[in-house]
Amino acid sequence: MENLVDELLREFWLFQRIGSIGTAALVMLVCGVAVLNFFGLIGGLLTFFERKLAGWTNSRRGPNRVGPYGLVQFVADGLKLVLKEDIIPAAADRSYFKFAPYLVLLGTTLSFVVIPFGPTLIISDLNVGVFYLLATGSFTVVGLIMAGWASNNKWSLLGGMRSAAQIISYEIPNALAILLVVLMSGTMSMQGIIRAQAGGMHHWFLFSSPFSFLAFCIYFISAVAEINRIPFDIPEAESELVAGYNIEYSGMRFGAFFAAEFGNIYVVSAVAVTCFFGGWQLPMLGETEDLGRVGAAVGRFLAGPAVLMLVMIAAAPCAFLAWKASRAFIWDMRRKRPLFPSRFVRLNSELLFLAFVFASMALFLALHLPLRSRLPVIYTLIFVYLLPFLAFFAKAMLISFVILWWRWTLPRLRVDQLMGVCWRYLIPIGFVCLVGQGVWLCLFG
Amino acid sequence: MPLATEEMILNMGPHHPSTHGVLRFILRTDGEVIYRCRPDVGFLHRGLEKIAEMVTYPQFMPYTDRIDYLAAMNCNLGYAITVERLGGIEVPPRAEYVRVMVAELNRIISHLISVGTFALDIGAVTPFTHALREREWVNDLFEELCGARLTYHYFRFGGVAFDLPDGFLDRVTRFLDYFEPRLAQFNRLISTNKIFKERLVGVGVISAEEALGYALVGPNLRASGIDWDLRRDEPYAVYADLEFEVPVGSPEFGEVGDCYNRFWVRIREMEQSARIVRQCIARMPEGSHWNRSKKKLKLPPGEMYVRTEAPRGELGYYLISRGEDRPYRLKIRTGSFSAMSIVEKLASGIMVADLVALIASLDVIAPEIDR
Numbered sequence: 163m164e165n166l167v168d169e170l171l172r173e174f175w176l177f178q179r180i181g182s183i184g185t186a187a188l189v190m191l192v193c194g195v196a197v198l199n200f201f202g203l204i205g206g207l208l209t210f211f212e213r214k215l216a217g218w219t220n221s222r223r224g225p226n227r228v229g230p231y232g233l234v235q236f237v238a239d240g241l242k243l244v245l246k247e248d249i250i251p252a253a254a255d256r257s258y259f260k261f262a263p264y265l266v267l268l269g270t271t272l273s274f275v276v277i278p279f280g281p282t283l284i285i286s287d288l289n290v291g292v293f294y295l296l297a298t299g300s301f302t303v304v305g306l307i308m309a310g311w312a313s314n315n316k317w318s319l320l321g322g323m324r325s326a327a328q329i330i331s332y333e334i335p336n337a338l339a340i341l342l343v344v345l346m347s348g349t350m351s352m353q354g355i356i357r358a359q360a361g362g363m364h365h366w367f368l369f370s371s372p373f374s375f376l377a378f379c380i381y382f383i384s385a386v387a388e389i390n391r392i393p394f395d396i397p398e399a400e401s402e403l404v405a406g407y408n409i410e411y412s413g414m415r416f417g418a419f420f421a422a423e424f425g426n427i428y429v430v431s432a433v434a435v436t437c438f439f440g441g442w443q444l445p446m447l448g449e450t451e452d453l454g455r456v457g458a459a460v461g462r463f464l465a466g467p468a469v470l471m472l473v474m475i476a477a478a479p480c481a482f483l484a485w486k487a488s489r490a491f492i493w494d495m496r497r498k499r500p501l502f503p504s505r506f507v508r509l510n511s512e513l514l515f516l517a518f519v520f521a522s523m524a525l526f527l528a529l530h531l532p533l534r535s536r537l538p539v540i541y542t543l544i545f546v547y548l549l550p551f552l553a554f555f556a557k558a559m560l561i562s563f564v565i566l567w568w569r570w571t572l573p574r575l576r577v578d579q580l581m582g583v584c585w586r587y588l589i590p591i592g593f594v595c596l597v598g599q600g601v602w603l604c605l606f607g
Numbered sequence: 608m609p610l611a612t613e614e615m616i617l618n619m620g621p622h623h624p625s626t627h628g629v630l631r632f633i634l635r636t637d638g639e640v641i642y643r644c645r646p647d648v649g650f651l652h653r654g655l656e657k658i659a660e661m662v663t664y665p666q667f668m669p670y671t672d673r674i675d676y677l678a679a680m681n682c683n684l685g686y687a688i689t690v691e692r693l694g695g696i697e698v699p700p701r702a703e704y705v706r707v708m709v710a711e712l713n714r715i716i717s718h719l720i721s722v723g724t725f726a727l728d729i730g731a732v733t734p735f736t737h738a739l740r741e742r743e744w745v746n747d748l749f750e751e752l753c754g755a756r757l758t759y760h761y762f763r764f765g766g767v768a769f770d771l772p773d774g775f776l777d778r779v780t781r782f783l784d785y786f787e788p789r790l791a792q793f794n795r796l797i798s799t800n801k802i803f804k805e806r807l808v809g810v811g812v813i814s815a816e817e818a819l820g821y822a823l824v825g826p827n828l829r830a831s832g833i834d835w836d837l838r839r840d841e842p843y844a845v846y847a848d849l850e851f852e853v854p855v856g857s858p859e860f861g862e863v864g865d866c867y868n869r870f871w872v873r874i875r876e877m878e879q880s881a882r883i884v885r886q887c888i889a890r891m892p893e894g895s896h897w898n899r900s901k902k903k904l905k906l907p908p909g910e911m912y913v914r915t916e917a918p919r920g921e922l923g924y925y926l927i928s929r930g931e932d933r934p935y936r937l938k939i940r941t942g943s944f945s946a947m948s949i950v951e952k953l954a955s956g957i958m959v960a961d962l963v964a965l966i967a968s969l970d971v972i973a974p975e976i977d978r
Binding site (some may be wrong): 216219220221222316317320323324392393395396400402403404570571572573574575576577578579 | 615617618623624625638639726729730731732733736737740796797800802803805806958959960961963
């Protein structure tokens with residue numbers, strides 16, 4: 163973000179007019195909007211994905227009504243939650259009760275600031291990136307315990323207490339595993355960690371030593387525990403605590419908890435990808451930025467067709483929708499039926515969804531595009547933005563898939579067993595790994 | 608300085624998700640650990656025993672469906688046998704085999720619900736939906752047989768209401784061919800799961816003496832290592848002619864009498880029930896399905912106690928007749944009620960999560976407790 167502000171100030175007179183503070187504020191605003199949009203989109207898509215997955219494992223259907231394949235179901239659900247009555251129990255501590263869900267949400271959205279979606283697609287590449295992530299992750303626990311206490315419900319209180327004990331305990335193995343990554347890469351910056359894994363799949367930290375592989379296992383288990391997913395979902399264990407800390411919440415406040423939960427799934431997956439799976443680097447290739455330069459030299463001739471192809475890719479869903487709309491129109495006209503409004507509502511929701519996707523992508527890209535003027539735009543677009551972004555997204559989704567898959571396969575641990583896993587196994591193994599990796603680096607590094 | 612903690616009174620139920628109907632437990636806890644658990648039953652009391660004194664004998668048959676709505680066939684069976692023994696009503700052999708077949712099919716689906724909700728209470732959602740999927744098949748069969756999917760009202764004094772439809776036995780065989788591999792799949796999915804075992808082995812152990820002392824019955828009794836099954840030890844209907852094993856709790860599945868053993872006893876009982884159904888299909892005699900009498904049914908004065916092995920243990924009907932067309936008094940003894948009495952003893956000192964597992968393992972069902 164800092165580079166972006168500098169470049170904007172240097173290259174555009176408009177920004178020079180509003181000054182550095184004004185530009186920074188504007189960039190912050192746009193980045194914030196983009197991140198919130200992306201967060202909402204990812205959280206929503208993950209809920210859709212989870213429900214479909216639940217359908218597949220549980221021999222039922224999952225959402226299949228709103229939008230294509232039920233893809234827009236989450237928009238409808240979100241609207242429903244916004245419109246629902248917001249009930250605050252009479253005996254609740256009102257201000258804490260109201261504030262708690264947003265604190266949880268804040269922790270999640272703040273994490274998105276340092277997630278590197280591509281070589282340049284990062285809001286701020288802090289030099290203490292991973293450390294910052296660990297810190298923002300702790301916001302969640304404050305929110306949860308606040309919610310549990312303020313609800314003035316014994317089940318909520320138990321849920322809040324459980325979550326406090328659990329999240330604080332599991333932060334230790336989590337931090338140990340990440341410390342090992344910092345040891346290997348020599349930096350805490352997210353981009354630095356990714357660049358340290360450059361040069362193909364065998365350079366990924368996951369495969370570079372037995373200790374780092376173990377560290378990934380520790381990280382993954384403790385991350386699943388930190389975001390309260392089965393088999394570690396004891397703070398909201400529905401068969402024990404009814405709904406845990408969010409039992410008294412309704413409407414959008416409940417929605418905030420819910421969104422934070424799914425946002426967190428993406429965050430921990432993204433951190434796992436960054437730390438162990440080479441981040442946005444493609445599995446079989448080297449540094450994508452170099453590749454971009456080579457591609458630029460070779461492919462100036464192909465720029466025209468490539469642009470055409472991109473336009474076609476973007477136009478295809480619109481054309482499909484137009485075709486569907488016309489079909490629906492003809493179908494209604496032939497049968498001399500009045501135009502059924504819900505049909506158009508449905509189509510519009512699809513259009514709205516696509517517009518949302520394209521708008522948030524365009525917004526994010528528009529910030530960066532003119533600045534890389536040395537390369538043809540199209541190659542920057544493909545090699546610096548699109549491919550790394552897709553690689554990162556695919557890897558993160560794969561890990562999210564495992565988290566969702568566990569949810570629908572495994573039973574839940576008891577509280578004491580949960581703590582036992584952390585203190586008896588994960589933390590000692592984490593320390594051994596850390597020392598072992600140090601020795602490994604001395605011997606082979 | 609030791610930290611001062613305070614006892615908390617926690618009200619679990621009657622609308623708590625894992626209290627299987629409407630049960631209420633009043634827990635005195637220190638954080639997660641329960642000091643004392645007092646069950647508060649009666650939310651589903653419908654006065655069935657009093658209703659029995661108000662309606663005629665055949666009219667009470669549909670009420671028996673509601674004693675344990677997950678095993679309506681078994682409840683029908685006990686009541687039918689009680690009245691038939693007191694009235695000396697003959698049952699044709701075909702009806703006897705049909706009765707045993709549907710009772711065992713109902714035992715399978717009742718146990719499916721039991722183990723499915725058990726897994727659900729431990730936090731695994733998928734086994735529950737799989738169990739329901741298998742149950743649906745039997746529900747379809749029963750619907751074909753008598754038109755109802757839950758409260759069947761299929762039994763009559765002297766037989767069953769409807770003869771088997773054409774090809775019904777083939778469809779039951781097809782279900783069993785489908786079900787037995789599915790049960791193995793179910794075991795792979797949840798029964799042998801490491802976390803599931805960790806949660807249940809050694810939890811809520813009931814010794815054999817305690818089980819006898821608290822009058823536990825059915826799978827709960829057998830899981831404590833007592834080899835007692837009315838179908839084999841006091842045979843009724845045609846159970847004497849059929850071959851089956853009685854699964855008993857063993858150290859092979861954790862500690863004898865713990866939650867995990869109770870789970871496994873039910874799983875193995877389903878296998879045995881499938882075996883019994885197969886034998887019934889193989890031996891199904893031809894002939895009448897109902898020895899129907901046109902006269903209004905009046906039983907001679909006298910008393911009769913009949914107990915049968917329902918999915919939740921012994922289901923006893925104690926009938927007193929004064930020679931009228933309705934019972935003078937009908938007492939129903941159910942397995943869930945005695946199972947509830949032991950909860951208070953077992954629950955002190957365990958955690959809330961274990962209490963949930965304990966209730967699920969005892970397989971209590973609210974309508975059977977309250978009646």
